[in-house]
Amino acid sequence: MTPEAALAIAGMALVTYGVRAGGFLLSAYIPQSGFAAAWLRHLPGAMLAAIVAPGVLTGGPVEAAAAVLTVVTAILTRNLFAAMAVGTIAVWLGRSVLPLI
């Protein structure tokens, strides 16, 4: 390992751990009621919506259809694995079978 590689990996590790620990440490100074508390309560759902939206909406018809199937499965079964299996199989079928038709 070159000194540059060791330094780069150590630096990447440091900043990444810094943001992980930093959010937790900073949260001690965030009030437990009012606007800030409501903001933290809304953060998980909004972050998840932000994570999935580009993949679903800019992917194409196969991904969009698979996303609908995934959500329906999740609502009906409340089962993470079932929803993931349905979505992944739908995308696999869409990508491998549709081009043949």
Add this chain to the structure above:
Amino acid sequence: MPDQHESASILNGLRLCLPVAISVAAYGLVWGVLAGQAGMTVAEVAAMSALVFAGASQFVALELWAPIPPVWSLIAAALAVNLRFVLMTATLRPLFGHLPKRAALWRMHLIADETWAIGMAEVAKGRDGAAAMIAGGLLLYVTWVTSTVTGRVLGTGLEDPTRWGLDFAFIAVFLALLVSLWRGIGDLLPWLVAGGVAVAASLVVPGKWYIILGGLAGSLLGAWQSTRKQAP
């Protein structure tokens, strides 16, 4: 020794994170192969996966890696891609705040997008989200380190995971978790705004900034909505 309730929560967390771990293993293998092509040694792959443990930033690092790696560019890119973790771990005080500071702090290294989301969904159901998050985090950590090193050692010959729809597995997991976080119609507008801002940002801003921008926009709107309702 953990009591019965706690071991049940740990087992539950492992069970919930198992499908995610399968996808992570597939991506770890691919990243390991690509890392070899980018010129990383086995030791560098093992060190980066164990110490950084953040897939998206490690994929970005491969774009920058060189025989003499550009130290500051790599660090800046890792910071930019991983800054979203600040918003995630800021929500964890109710889960880990009761622990001694040192115990809570080492656990933060294990927080990943998927396990964080699974843990928060468990909290929303009134279950032990902390145990699920840490048990799942350990599972993903071991999976990530072993699969990236395996990919690096095996080298080429591995197939493109997008062919099998495995890239969609992550989106499917996040979608299902989003369903479980639904608390009522009040969530609709913040989530639509979060998604809309994220899509717009993903088209113009590089990297993972769209998650931060969309998440901030949606959560601030949600907070504004719910505090406005409470006000007289």
